[in-house]
Amino acid sequence: MLSFVFRRLLYVIPIALAVAAVCFSLVHLAPGDPLTAVIPPDAPQEVVAAITRAYGMDRPLVVQFGSWLGRAVQGDLGVSVATGRPVLIDIQRALGNTLLLASAAAVLGFGIGILLGVVAAVHIGGPIDRVATAIAITGVSIPHYWLGLLLVVVFSVYLDWLPSMGAASGGSANWGWNWDSLRYLVLPAVTMSFIPMGIVTRTVRAAVAEILHSEFVMALRAKGMGSARIALHVGKNAAPTIMAVMGLQFGYLLGGSILVETVFSWPGTGYLLNTAIFQRDIPLLQGVILVLAMFFVGLNLLVDLLQSFADPRIRRG
């Protein structure tokens, strides 16, 4: 077990390096000169050269990557071309907001998804199953932004129950565990929970139904086990599949939906990414992508480790 954890941790190093390299080069592969945002079109040749040198863009790519990575590891993601602020500050704030939104959406989506999935699997083929499956399909196929707008129209404009924009009345910095802040979370979290809810429902339904039909469940009944004990066995068997899907879904939620965050003006990573792209703010773009990608890598690691606790067969590989 320990050796598995250790090996799995070692694998992370090359993966993280590769991810960083992709992040770095993506920006250089993009069309146009990354410095066009800061250099006026009519700047003299010397000024252009000076700025290029100041940003270190005259050096070979490998060297640029090395020094960028070296600084990134120490938490220095560079300075925003647009604002002049350290990129890390903006990323931290946005990531905090997105984490909050993603967690709320995950709790909602995963909770309802697991419940619906289990109920559907137990009654597979029956009317309850059909209702649950219909809900799941609806959740996956409704367009995000459309649902967001619908909720805003109904609950903000028409009923005036919930705010439609922002993270909290005094800005996201004032966020706290009180209703005044929480009510800002409701609409975007509900909007974002629909896709993970649908996907988790379908995954849980398929996994649990398959396990319920396996021979060992009959063997459990044949030795007199009650439903609680059988549920424990089914749960532990279904866990690896369900955790893998939930990990992936949480990753997507963290990436922050640009559309949802834009609809609700939620100051998260999606919003920030959007800003960085439109302003051609290369250091910011690189920073956001790198941090998100590392979260993804970390999340994958966590899922793998949790899976191996549930299923001994995974530990061998």
Added chain:
Amino acid sequence: MTASNSQSAAADSVEAMSSVLRVADLSVTFKSEDGPVYAVSDVNFALNTGETLALLGESGCGKSVTLKSLMRLHPPHKTTLSGQIEITGDDVVAMSQRRLSALRGKRVAMIFQEPMLAFDPVFTIGQQITETVRRHTGCARARARARALEMLEMVRIPSAASRLDAYPHEMSGGMRQRAMIALALSCQPDLLLADEPTTALDATVQIQVLKLLRELQTELGMSMIIVTHDVGVAIEVADRVAVMYAGRIIEEGPVNEVLSTPQHPYTQGLLAATVHPGMDRAARLTAIPGAPPRLTRRLEACAFAPRCYKAGPECRQSIPRPSAVAPAEPGADSSQLRMVSCYRPGLKEDPRAHESNQ
């Protein structure tokens, strides 16, 4: 415990006293997408303490369904079960779910064909035996674990203590089946149901496991039903054999008698088609022509008629009822009873002689 007492009771030929299981008019019908499946029809048999019955027949004839219905393991909403099942005097058909689950694993235990599938892959062997012991005795974890170890030793698993913490995939097929036997016997059941327990194993391992089963059965004074399609297995372990065809028992009796002097054309065909101990070495294997009927229709005739070499008009009009075959020795007790369901029972004649008779 009381096994030796009741065995001697059986010797006194008091049937009711020593009966572990009584099945009367058992029928099992499944609902399926293509309509009903009449998997088991009008099955009758009884089992005395310490006795082993083999349910013998080709694949798909209803052996497993019969066995599982003895514990009412089929999903209730898709299954219609009728008839009587009595285990040590208790009515299983009318039993509440609660009493049923107390009976399962305690008084009746089951061994499955493929132990790899019958064990939960993500729990250790020890955990799976322990949970059974705790469920039925309510004893402490440590006590149950000690019992699990004792059981692994009883089925002669080498270095049993370390095997307690092994997962099913870490054991060989033979060891897994031994562990399954250990699990099944951990609460000292009166009746052991074994569904093709050696079919998935290599030939040499098969014999070891069968020997182990027989030994433990004698030691613990249990009764056993073993489902098999293999005549050799039936001869090896069973006292009596019930031959099934198309969901019905068509011949039943002491294993030696039924297999040496089969009365039913199907039993004769089965023996002629398979290699088994005690067969005529000069005889060549001959398959029964045709295939078993599908069970999606309720039959009004002998199900074997389309394949039978001596079928007559009466065979196609109604289902033959079971009738007694004269016992080989006069004064034999109930365990010597021989039944056959056929309008024209009797030892196999030379088919050519039969043809010229018609």
